[in-house]
Each structure stands twice: as structure tokens, then as C-alpha cells.
Amino acid sequence: MSAWFIALLQALLCVALAPLLVGWVRRVKARLQNRRGAPLLQPYADLHKLMIKETRVAHTASPLFRVAPYIVFVAIWLACATVPLIALDLPTAGIADIIVLVGLLALGRFFLALAGMDVGTAFGGMGASREMLISALAEPALLMAVFTLAMTAHSTSLVGVMEHHLTDGFLLRPSYLFAFGALVLVALAECGRIPVDNPSTHLELTMVHEAMLLEYTGRHLALMEWAAWIKLLLYGVLIVNVFLPWGIATVFTPAALALGLIAVVVKLALLGAALALGETLMAKMRLFRVPGFLNLALLLGLLGLLSHVILEVGA
Amino acid sequence: MSLAVMPLLQQFVVLLAALALFLSFVLLAQTRLVAAIHVFAWQGALVAAVTFTVALTGHAGHLYFSAILTLILKALLIPWMLHRLVRRLGLERHTERLRHPALVVMAGVALVIFSYWLVLPMVEQGLAFTRNIIAVSLALVLIGLLMMVFRHQAVAQVLGFMSMENGLFLAAVSATAGMPLVVELGVAFDLLVAMVLFGVFFFQIRESIDSLDVDRLNRLTEVE
Amino acid sequence: MSDSPLVLALSSLWLALGSSAISLLAGREPRLLRLAAVPLLGLAGTAALVAGLWTLIAETNASAILPLGLPWLPWHVRLDPLSGVFLVLIGLVTGAVGLYGRDYVRHFEGGRESLITLGGFSGLFLAGMLLVVLADDAFVFMIAWEVMSLSSYFLVAFQHEQAANRRAAFLYLLMAHVGGLAILLGFGVLAAFGGGFDFASMRAAELTPLWAGVAFALAFLGFGMKAGLAPLHAWLPEAHPVAPSHISALMSGVMLKVAVYGFIRVVLDLNGEVHWSWGVTLIAVGGLSALVGVLFALVQTDLKRLLAYSSVENLGIVFIALGLALLFQSTGHPNLAALALVAALYHALNHALFKSLLFLGAGAILHSTHERDLDQMGGLLRRMPWTGSFFLIGCLSISALPPFNGFVSEWLIFQSALQAWNLESGVLRSLVPIASAVLALTGALVAATFVKVYGIAFLGQARSRHVRRARPSPKGMWAGQGVLAALCVLFGVLPTQILGLLDPVAEQLLGTGVPQAGANGWLWLTPISAETASYSAPLTILLLALIAGAAIWWFKRRASWRVRRCDPWDCGFAAPTPRMQYSAASFAQPIRRVFALLFLIDEGQEQGADGVTRYRLRIADRARGWLYLPVARAVDSSARQVARLQSGSVRLYLGWTLVTLLVLLWVIS
Amino acid sequence: MAPLLLTLLPPLIGGLALFLVRALGTAGRLNLAVSGLTLLGSLWLAWTVARVEVVAGLGFRIDAFNVYLIVLTAFVGLTTAIFSRPYMEHVQASGRISVLNLRLYHGLYQAFMLTMLVALTTDNLGVLWVAVEGATLATVLLVSLYRTPEAVEAAWKYFILCGVGIALALFGTVLTYFAAQLVLDDTESGLTWSVLHAHAGALDPTVMRIAFVFLLVGYGTKVGLVPMHQWLPDAHSEGPTPMSAVLSGLLLNVALYAVVRLKMLVDGSLAATDTPHLAGALLMGFGLVSFVVAALFLHRQRDIKRLFSYSSIEHMGLMTFAFGVGGPLATFGALLHMLVHSLTKSAIFVTVGHATHLAGTQSIERIRGLIRTQPAIGWSLLFGVVAIAGFPPFGVFTSEFLLLTATMQTYPWFTVVLLSGLAIAFAGLFRHLHPMVYGTAPEGQTPVSANLLPVFVHLGLVLWLGLAIPGFLAEWLDRATALITGGGVL
Secondary structure: OOHHHHHHHHHHHHHHHHHHHHHHHHHHHHHOOOOOOOOOOOHHHHHHHHHHEEEEEEEEOHHHHHHHHHHHHHHHHHHOOOOOEEEEOOHHHHHHOOHHHHHHHHHHHHHHHHHHHHOOOHHHHHHHHHHHHHHHHHHHHHHHHHHHHHHHHHOOOHHHHHHHHHHHHOOOOOOHHHHHHHHHHHHHHHOOOOOOOOOOOOOHHHHOOHHHHHHOOHHHHHHHHHHHHHHHHHHHHHHHHOOOOOOOOOOOOOOHHHHHHHHHHHHHHHHHHHHHHHHHHHOOOOOOHHHHHHHHHHHHHHHHHHHHHHHHOOE | OOEEEHOHHHHHHHHHHHHHHHHHHHHEEEEEOHHHHHHHHHHHHHHHHHHHHHHHOOOOHHHHHHHHHHHHHHHHHHHHHHHHHHOOOOOOEEEOOOOOOHHHHHHHHHHHHHHHHHHOOOOOOOHHHHHHHHHHHHHHHHHHHHHHHHHHHHHHHHHHHHHHHHHHHHHHHHOOOOHHHHHHHHHHHHHHHHHHHHHHHHHHHHHHHHEEEEEOOOOOOOOO | OOOOOHHHHHHHHHEEEEEEEHHHHHHHHOHHHHHHHHHHHHEEEHHHHHHHHHHHHHOOOOOEEEEEOOOEEEEEEEOOHHHHHHHHHHHHHHHHHHHHHHHHHHOOOOOOOOOHHHHHHHHHHHHHHHHHHHHOHHHHHHHHHHHHHHHHHHOOOOOOOOHHHHHHHHHHHHHHHHHHHHHHHHOOOOOHOOOOOEHHHHHHOOOHHHHHHHHHHHHHHHHHHHHHHOOOOOOOHHHHHOHHHHHHHHHHHHHHHHHHHHHHHHHHHHHOOOOHHHHHHHHHHHHHHHHHHHHHHOOOOHHHHHHHHHHHHHHHHHHHHHHHHHHHHHOHHHHHHHHHHHHHHHHHHHHHHHHHHHHHHHHHHHHHHHOOHHHOOHHHHHHHHHHHHHHHHHHHHHOOOOOOOHHHHHHHHHHHHHHHOOOOOOHHHHHHHHOOOOOOOHHHHHHHHHHHHHHHHHHOOOOOHHHHHHOOHHHHHHHHHHHHHHHHHHHOOHHHHHHHHHHHHHHHHOOOOHHHHHOOOOEEOOOOOOOOEEEHHHHHHHHHHHHHHHHHHHHHHOHHHHEEOOOOOOOHHHOOOOOOOOOOOHHHHHHHHHHHOOEEEEEEEEEEOOOOOEEEEEEHHHHHHHHHHHHHHHHHHHHHHHHHHHOOOOOHHHHHHHHHHHHHHHOOO | HHHHHHHHHHHHHHHHHHHHHHHHHHHHHHHHHHHHHHHHHHHHHHHHHHHOOOEEEEEEEOOOOHHHHHHHHHHHHHHHHHHHHHHHHHHHHOOOOOHHHHHHHHHHHHHHHHHHHEEEEEEEHHHHHHHHHHHHHHHHHOOOOOOHHHHHHHHHHHHHHHHHHHHHHHHHHHHHHHHHHHHOOOOHHEEEEEHHHOOHHHHHHHHHHHHHHHHHHHHHHHOOOOOOOOOHHHHHOOOHHHHHHHHHHHHHHHHHHHHHHHHHHHHHHHHHOOOOOHHHHHHHHHHHHHHHHHHHHHHHHHHHHHHHHHHHHHHHHHHHHHHHHOHHHHHHHHHHHHHHHHHHHHHHHHHHHHHHHOOOOEEEOOOHHHHHOHHHHHHHHHHHHHOOOOOOOOHHHHHHHHHHHHHHOOHHHHHHHHHHHHHHHHHHHHHHHHHHHOOOOOOOOOOOOOOOOHHHHHHHHHHHHHOOOOOOHHHHHHHHHHHHHOOOOO
16 A cells, blocks of 8 residues: 555656756756856746646637647656656556556657647647657667667566666666667657757747647646656656666665655756756757667667677577 | 382382372472362372272272262362362462472471381381371371461462372371271261362452462451 | 357358348349448348357357368368457457448449449458358368459449549459469468368378478468568558448458468468468568558558558558567467467457548548548548547557557567567577567557648648538448447457457467466456566556546636637747648658658659649659569560460461471470 | 250251241241250250260260260350340341341351260261361351451461361371271271270370370360460451350360360370370370460450450360369369350350440450440459459359369479469459440440340359359269269269
């Protein structure tokens, strides 16, 4: 029972932490660019404002337009809830393994893209089209990276993977290296970060993610943005907890949980800083350079899988 | 076995067969239509003579009958009909150039040799006589066919056909002492009807392409 | 008792024949088709469904002999779990089509096309498929198979006014015939060893590896051709779309699966020992088909063509799974093979459901807008809400999104692919992951494709006048779609039960099933073990509902629940017109550009008859140029050579006779 | 004897009578009646044979092998007569033919039937030859019936080629007789097939070899084996359609029947030598070549009747091949194929007759939209072709199935050739058929009065044979098989 309670707690924690991570990234970025930047908790304020504002919907929009935000938000939240954040073997983890997680993200993306096309404006379609292109290339890369871990652990459940990783300690696995690279690249693409997409611009012809949200206002927009932030958190947690699971609570004692929380927060903070640094150093690339970028990710994932099969298991 | 030890009648048959063979060479090379018909008539007569001779040698009584039948049919009736047709078609003066007469004749010779080579292993020595006759008649058949291949004049083709038939008669008579009567009659009947039909067709052809050159019967081709 | 399912199945066969018999009278009384023939089809489907379920649940195994056929080879029929599964498949789809067809065929009444053709051959078509599944000897199998092909050919040629349809029908029948001959040859090989054309003696046959390989190759060629595997797929997107939509649903949804059935029957049941290279071949070809299929689907603008191409893709996936099954079976992992096989069957079932659902939806659109071209559609969701919602479910299922059925089967396939570490040979171990990569890529592209389809057709604004005036389709039609949609959800939410149904087949063919799949209760699907992987569709959908409900409840409490309607913003540009929307072609453009080398693209402007310059985009399939045309050219040229025989000169003819004679005489002596 | 006479006399007397009948209507009806009588006689005959294995006498001999061909011949003769009555009236109405020629037509029709039946019933190789030659003579005038240049040309080629062929066959017969005389004491019976068959083992192999070559080339010309086939498409396309129906449906069968009878003798005499299967090998060779070549020819046809005559060549090739393969299964298949092919093919020609009447031309390019204008004709043609292309559930598939399986057991690699041949032939037929039956009809094309009863009957029978072979027929064929190969399949 307590397990379920902790699972619920953790799920809520994801939702709660997501804006913080975004705020942190923005903050660090601002500092790196010699700006004062918005306060750390600005995202919460934004959400609150959007929630209370009146919501507008275009005449041309169909019911799907109004349903989509909830589905997107819920799908991504559920996905996030299945990722061990502070404690390891949670009952929620059994509901969905990594593949289901990817599937849930895809579900969210599906509705996001549909919502983008619903109003029938030029930008919406553009955004949807580009989003599907990016995801079409990113998803296999993601799955390849995930499969590498899964085949190493002989299990597709995240818990299994992490446990396996914890038990046989820190090994220099080339496969993990490749998988890590792939996962990072995919994360950048999927979360619409530089160099694939720029979350903080509405420059028409370069938008991807923002173009689909163009017609959203009020709470719908809030949910969409929030979902996007949760996704960022999700990828962050995936990266840090899968490759460096140390510190995560394996027993449900308050101390262990607290340690797990601190550990994950620190790890995420570092990752966020790295992301900010990267975004300051890199420039956004043209859309048709993105495939190259993602093919690299796919290649890395595949290499990871092969190097696992060939080097680490031995024929 | 050599000619010397043959009974006289057999020698005579061989002689006649040889003559028939010679005649079909003449037929092959003959350019004037009317003359060719005459040659054919003589060939028919020879076949009839062979039949008669074989009848003399042997047992089969009905051979006399078939000898007369052959004579009437091959030597008289069919040539007469052909002659009449030629006259009614106004072809008395018609002559036809073979393209390479020498080659054709050589081919004929080759066919003779071939047919002899073919029948060589046929039966044991005892029947060398019939074997040779069969060789000759086979040669007659093949040369008749050759003639039909090289002559592009309808009447000449019919002549070729008829001389093939002569070869058949020769074989039937000399090798097997005559087919059963019913067959003989049937064959003769068919031949007669065929001749009548040929006559009909000569006119049909002429009215359709106003000529009897079979090479001009080439509408039904699939080569473009 | 044990053979009553068989009796039921045979009676469904009779019902199908009865429906085609009745529609012979439709020439005089058109309403007969709608009131009697089509409902009978549905009834036949239901009977088949019941028979199949009965077999699977009771795990019966009945056979009988019909007083037909050759004196020494009467028609053997048999109903075992494998046939049962496919009876269920046929039954489900046909039942829905029966519901749907009643209203759909109405608009053919008074048309120029003969209703007799439509009804008569629909019945025969169904009967053929049922008989194929029931057949227990090669002779009746071939008869049923060809009847199936032939009647579906007549249905493809049903609207034969357009030359394109005629060409499609011809190509279709040609390929079907060639495939049929290959299958016949394959059976011949088996029978030569088994000493009899009934499946029983074929099963008993001991084939030498070489001949087993030959039999496999022939079966794969024949059935693969029918299943539309690349690179022999080019006929499929031509043929399936031009049939009436409910028939297209049957063809794409069911007939392709009958090909899968035949393949499983011959290779896994009759052909005994399997070789690992077969599995590799299947995986390679399947992967190719999946990619080619989805990429060509993505660039289509004709809705039904697009669906047809996506059938190629899905069959590719099924064959990948079958390949895995063969691979595991040949390397001595029967339990994993069972998993892969079950996954393949599951995906076959799912594809039958959602593909026919989508085809029926396309039919509904066609029915109310007379439009197949995506670039003319738009905003249909508001005009045809039911069709729209069901179509959405279809799209979600085919894009393999949780918690719908497509996801479960693909998840299972991934799971079995991830068991590749069990294989001894390192080469195979490294090959399977690549296959799964292809599978992943395919999945993502499918999602893109169906976002495009749904977004262009049902969302946005209507792009043409007649689409703006679209009317909702009649009850019967959306009822048919509704049934299938409900089944899609059901198959997605209750995977453990479905696996339980499919289990007997694995037992029958491989001697072992997947008992562990449902070991942890019906909530948890654990294909290998709870530790390895688990998925709980019921909980997923439950939680989704809970959270969404909570969110909505939370917002509803607030005053600002109502929304204000306004013009779209569109970055402040002028009010957008329908023509400013992304079109189907433009949506696909980025991906088309990335995979450019696969397509033969002819792009540019052309002057229309009305003097208006328009954008031209034609995308051709390379397979035609590579495979089909050369064969045709070869035949034509050799025919030209042969024609010299018929030169027209009687003397040459005589010459032929003479030469033949001389040559023969030479030969014999 | 009585049934035999009832089979043979009607065509004889009726034929003579028909030469005299002036009125077309009466002639047609009389023709019908005569054919009907013949069918009755043949059925009676069949029944007698079913009771007593063999009916023999007067130089005739009817056993299981030829009796079913006799019934088939009489049956197709009747159905074609049914079709030809209105058809010839239409022809006369269109003024393409004179009254005299019409009398000729009916008389010769029966004469042809007579020759067919005699050829089938006789026990004497010589009479067989006479009858087959007679068949040529009876039909050659019918081929040129319309007197168009093409018709005359076709008739001439038919006449010359078949005449020559038959002449060669006679030479073969003479050789056979010669070989017989060396072993038989009673020379008169030297041409009697039954006697020869009894003494087959003793016949001199060398002579028989040569004889068989001549007989094969001779009768093969009439079967339409490549490369002696050239007369066949011409004769079929230019003659009146009922003629094409009986030529394809019957004449080819009878010629093949003759070949098979003689093969039985040769096999007997060569059994002891080092080349026991020479005859079979020759047949297989000819059959395969004819099959493939004809299949290729199908692709280049512009005339609908030529098209189907080539398909006849193709199927005769198939049967020849099957008889060459030998063995009970293949032979059974071949016999069945003879049956279904002549039923289907004559049905097709009847339909084609209506179709050409409808479109007013035989050129494939100008026959369009049959289904639109007259569904009955369109569908009959479609189904006829489907049947002839070997699609189940039609009987042709059954026989081809048997044949393929038999080949598979003896010469596996030939099956590949056969299958590709079948595919090519199928494509060749359908690429021409499609535009003819489907699509929109040309302006002003109106339905014609068509009597499709024969078509339905034939196709119905073929369908029945495809679904289930009735026991008595199976037994019948099996006895024939046993007769030819010495072993049955049942």
C-alpha cells in the first residue's frame, strides 16, 4: 500500500518539479548570457496566470481541439509517473515498461500534432508536419538506445534496467556510452531544444513546437506548456537515473527517500546547467539539417545495440 | 543381295521403280506445266505397271484390280483433269523458272541418299528387295514434298502432291503386296475428291488473286 | 459435439453461397441486395465467428469429407485452432461489413453497374475465403484459393468504365494467378514426398532439406505475392482501392490475412522442419515491405490508395513476426517462437480490425462527398461526427498508440525481438535488433501518415464545396464502423484474454504456448516474465481516464470554464482561408525529401486546360520499372520472334513440315 | 451392332439428304434432328459398351477409349447444330453466302460428323486414315465458304498442309502394314488395330520407329502441333464460326486419338528395345513446344477467332505432352482434358460467333463493351475464357491439376515450364479479353438475338466436372486409362 502511496507522491512530484527545472534552465542560461533573467519560480507564475485567464477557441476549431490538451497532458504525465524518480521498484513501473513509455509519448505527440492542424491555419500544419518528421526519426533512435539497456538487463522495465545497473556496479560499457549519446540527442530533439528547435522564439518560419500551440490560450495553453515541461523533466530523469542510478531509494524508508530526492534534484540541476550551457554555445540548425542530426542519434543507438551484442555478450 | 540373284520379275520391278524415281526428278526440274503433267501421267503408268508385275509374281488376286485402278486414276483420269483445268485456266504456255534448278536437283539427290540410309538398318537381309523399293518410294514421297516446297505455282504444287501419292502407291504395292481392298478404294476415292476440289480451288484462287502463284497468298501473315 | 463447430462453419459457407444466389435475382428486384444478400453476408460472418470462437475455447479439432472433387481425392475439410483464429478474423470483419453494407450498397441501386455482379461475387468471395481456411487437402485449397482470387477480381473490375480500374483488375488477376501457380507447385513438392494431396499425408512427409527449402520458397513466393509483400506489391495499391469500399475492407482486412493463414499452414504445419535462413528471409522481406509500404502510404493523396499501401506495411510487420517465430523455432526456442507466432496472429487480427474500420470510414466519406482525394477534404469531423470519431480510433490503433490494439501486438513483437540475446549465433543476434529498428522507424512513420490523414481529412477547414456540404452517413454505416472501433479498443484493453484465445494455435503448431503471458492475472500482460516486461492496458486506460477526469473536474469548478469563440490568430496574419492550409502533399514533403531516393518523383508546374498553372506532383513506384516491365518486355519480344513461324507463305510451311520430318527421321535412327 | 448403326447412319443418310434440301429453315431443323439421332445412337452405344466391355464387328471396334469420344463428338455436334441454325440464317440474311453454298454447308456438316464418327469407331488403320482425310475434304470447302480472298487462301493452306500431312501419315500406315506382314500369317488383317495391338510386341521396332515418325508428323499436322500448325489459325479464323467450333472441339481430338492409338502400337513394339519410351518422348517434345509457342502467339493476335484457335493449339500441346508422359495419372488427366477442352472451346467459339455478330467484326480492337451492350454474351465469353485459362472451379483446372501432379512425380523440372507457359497463356488471353468485355460500348451497338443455350450447357458441364467428377464418368475414363497404360488410377 505504501508503495502505491509513494508512487502517487512521486507522480505528483514530477508535475511539481517540472516547472522548476525549466525555470532553472532559463535562469542559468540568462546568467550565461549576462542577463539577470526571470526569477527561478517564474514558470509557476506563468502557469497560474494562464489558468485563470479566459480561454479562447477559434470558430474553425473542432471538439478535438479542446480535448487535445487534456490528453496530451495526461499521456505525458502518465509516462512520467512510470519512471522511477526517487524510489526504485514502484507498482506503477509494472503498468508500463520503456516501450509503453515511448508509446505514451507518441500518443501525446499524435494529439499535439492533430491539435496543431485542427484550426486550419498554415502554421499549425507546418508545425505538425515538422514535428512528425522529427519524431519519425527520433523515435527509432530512442527505442534503439532503450533496447540497448533492455538487452543488457534482459528486461524492458525501467526498474529492471536500473536494478541491473546498480547490482553489477559501474562498468565501462561501450554500449551504454553510445546509448547515452543517442538518448541525449533524442532528448534535445524531442523536447524541442536548441539546436533542433528554439522554445523561446515565435519566429514564424523556424517554429516547430510553438507553431502547433499557436492557437491555444488560457488553460489549454497552460496544459500544453506544462506537458512540454514534464516531458523535459522526464527525459532528464531518464538520462540521469538510467545511466547514473546511484542514490535512488531502493527501500521505502524516509531517509532513503529523502536521499533519493536530493540525489535526483542535484543530478537534474547539473543536467539542466549542462543543457543551458549547450544552448548558449550552439545555434539552431536549419530544419533539413535535423535529419542528419537524428540519423547520428539512430546510428549511435544502433551501434550501442550492436556493440552490446557483439562486444559484451560475445558470440 | 545383288541384282543377279533376283528373279526376273523382281528385277523388272526394280527397273520400273528406278524409272519412276527418274521421272520424279524430271518432274522436279520440268518448267513447262503441260509437259510436267505428261511426265506425271507416265509416272502413274509406271506405278500401275509395277502393281501389275507384283500381281503376276504373287498370290494377291485383287492386285490386278488395283493395277487397273491405278492406271485409270493416275495415268489417265487425273492427268486428263489437270490438262483440262490447265486449258480452261489458259495456262498451256505457262512455264515456271526454278530459282536454282541445280541446287534443287542436288537436294533431291540428297533426299534419295537420305532415304536409302534411313531404311538400311530396317530389316534383315531376307527382304533387301522390298527394303530397296521402300527406299525408292520414300524418295518419291520426299521429292514430291520438295517439289511442293520449291514450286510456287498452284498446279505444280498439286503435281508434287500427286507424285507423293505415287510414291505411296509404289510403297504400298511393292512392299506389302497391296493394302486391303477397302483401303485401296477409300484412298482412291479420297484422291479423286481431292483432285476435284483442287480444280474448284484453282478457280477460287484465280478469282480472288487473279493468278495461281501461291506466293501471293500471303494476306494471313503475322510478321509485320 | 466436437464437430459441431465445423458444422456451423460449413453452414456459414452455405449462407455465403446463399447470399450470392439471392443476389442473382437482384437484377429484377434491386432491394433484394440490400435487404437479403448483404444481411446474409453478415449472418455468415457471425456464424463463422461463433464457430471460430467455439473451436478456440473448446480447443476442438474436427474434420469431415465432402462428397465432391476427384473420385480418389474428395474434398477434405478440417477445423483446428489455426483455422479457428482466422474464422474469427473473417467473421468479425464480415459481420461489421454486413451491418455497413446494407446502407452502402443502396447508392449502387439504379446505377449502371449490375447489382448481380456485386452481390453474387461478394458472396462467392466470402465463401472462397472461408473454404480456404477450412480446406484440408491441396485440391480443395487451390479451388477455394482461386475462387477467392477470381471473385475478388470481378469485384475489382466492378466499376470497369475507367480504364485504370480495368488495368488494375488485369494486373491483380495476373499476379494472383502466378501466385496461385507457385502455391500449386509448392503443394506438388510436398505431395511428391507425402504421397498424397491431403494435408494429413503432407504432414507425415519427410522432406530432404533441399526440397523443404524449395517448398518454402514456392509457398513464400505465392502467399507473399498475395499478401502484397515488397517488391511484388505493386498490384495491391492498384487493385484494392478500386473495389467498392466495403469490399476493399474485406480484401485489405481479410483476404491478405488468408494469405498469411496459407503461409502459416504450409510452412509451420505441413512443411515440418524449419531452417533458420527462412526466418532471416522473412524478416528481411518483411522489413523491406514495412518500410516501402509506409513510405509510399505517407506520400499518397488518394485516401484508399494510402490505406492499401499501409496494408503492405502491416503485412510486412506480420511477416517480420513470423520470421522471428521461424528463427526461434529453428534454433530450438519453441516458447519464444510461440510468443512471436502469437504476436503475428495478434497483429493480423488487429490489422484486420482497424484496416477494415479505416476502409469503411473512407467508404463513408466517399459515400457522402464522392471524394477520395485528401487534398479536397477537410473539416469532416464536424460534419460526420460519428465517422470522424471512429476513424480517429482507427488511426490511433494503426499508429500503435497505447492503449489501443495496434500497440499491444507491436509491443509483443518488440518483446520477442528483444529476446534475441537467447540466440547462439552472434550474427543472428545482431541482425534481429536491426529488424526491430526498422520496426520502430515504421511505427513512427505510420504515426506521421495517420496524423496527416486525420488532420487533412477531418480537421481544418473544407477544401472544396462538395466536402463542405457533406452529410452524416446513415446509421447502418456508422454502426458497422462502431462495432469495429469498439473491437479495436477491446483488443487493446484486454490483451491477456486475446492471448489466451490465440494460445491453442501455438500449442498446435509449436507444441508449446505462452502460458506465462497471463500468469499474473488478467490485469498484467507479462509475455516472458513479470521481471522482464509487463504492461497493464486496463490500468493505463484507467489512470488516463482518472487524471483527465480530475483535471476537467478541477477546471470545471472555476468560473472561466466557458470558452469564447473568436477568429484564429495565425500570428496575426489576415484571416486564414482554406487554401492556406497545409495540403496532404505539403505535409509529407519534409519526409519525402529525407527519403527521396526511394521514390520516382515527377514534380513541377503544368498548364491546366483552363489556362491556370498548377503544381504537379506524381510519385511512381520503382518496383514496376524494376520487376514488372522487364518481364512484360521479355514476353513481347519472344512473342515477336515466334511470330516468324506464321510467315504466311504456304511453301515455307511445307518446308517446316519437310524439315521436321527429316530431323525426326535423323533423330530416331 | 444396332446402336453403332444408329450412330453412323443418321449422318450418312442425313448428309446426303441435306445436299438436296433447298429451304434453309428446313435444312437447319433437319440438321438438328439428324444430330439429335446421332447423339441418341451414341448414348445407346455408350450404354452397350458400359455393359459389354467391347463392341466389335464389320471392322468396327468400340471400347472405353473411343466410346466417350464418340458421345462427346455427337454431343458437341448437336449443340453446335443448335447454334448454327440461327447463325447461318443470320449469315444468309447478311448476304455473305449463296443458297447453294448453304446447302453445301449443311450437307458437309453431316459429312464431317460422319467422317469423325467413322474415324473414331473403325478398327482399321487404313479406314482411319481414309476417314481423317475425308474430314479434311469435308471441311476444306466450308473454310472457303465466304469466298473472301482470305477465306480462299486459308482453305488452300489448310488443304495443302493437311493433304501433305495426311499423305505422310499414309506412308506411315503402309510401313506399319509392312511390319505387320512380317509377323502376321493372315495379311488381310494387317491393318486391324486390335490384331496389331495383340501382336505389338513382335512388330519390327526399326520399321515401327520410322512408321511412327511419319504417322506423328502426319496426324500431328491435323492435331495442330507446332511447327505443322500453321493451317489451324487461318482455317479457324476464316471459316464460318460453327465450323471453327467443331474443328477445335472435335477434329483435333480425333487426330490426337489416332496418334495415341498408334503410340500404343509403337510402345508395344519398342518395349524390348533400348529406347522403350521413344514415342512418349517425341510426344512430350512436340507437346511442350506447341504449348509454349502457342502461349506466346496469343500475345500478338488481332483477330478474336485466331486468338482462340491458338489457345486450342496450346491445349492440344498440353494433352499431347500428357499422353507423352504416360502413366495412369497423366493419361487420365489428358483424357479428362480432351473432354473439358472441347466442351469449353466449342462454347467459347459459339459465344465468339455471337460477339462478332454483335460487333460486326472479328478484329479485337473493334469489339468493345460486350457486357454493357449484352451482358449475357459478355459474361459467357468472360466465363468461357476463365474456364479455358484453367481457373477453378472449372474442369480444366482439374485436368491441369492432375497433369501437373503427374509431371511433378516423373519430370519435376518440366512443371516449371508448364507453369510459366500457363501464366504466359493466361496473360495473353486476358490482355485481349479485358477491353473486349469491359468498358463502355461504342455508339449504336445494339444487342442481337442470341441463343446461348449451348454455351450454358457446356460451361455448366465443365463446372460440374470441376466440382465433382461423377462416378460413372470417372470409371469410364479409368477404363480408358487402363486400356492405354495398362493400369488405372482408381
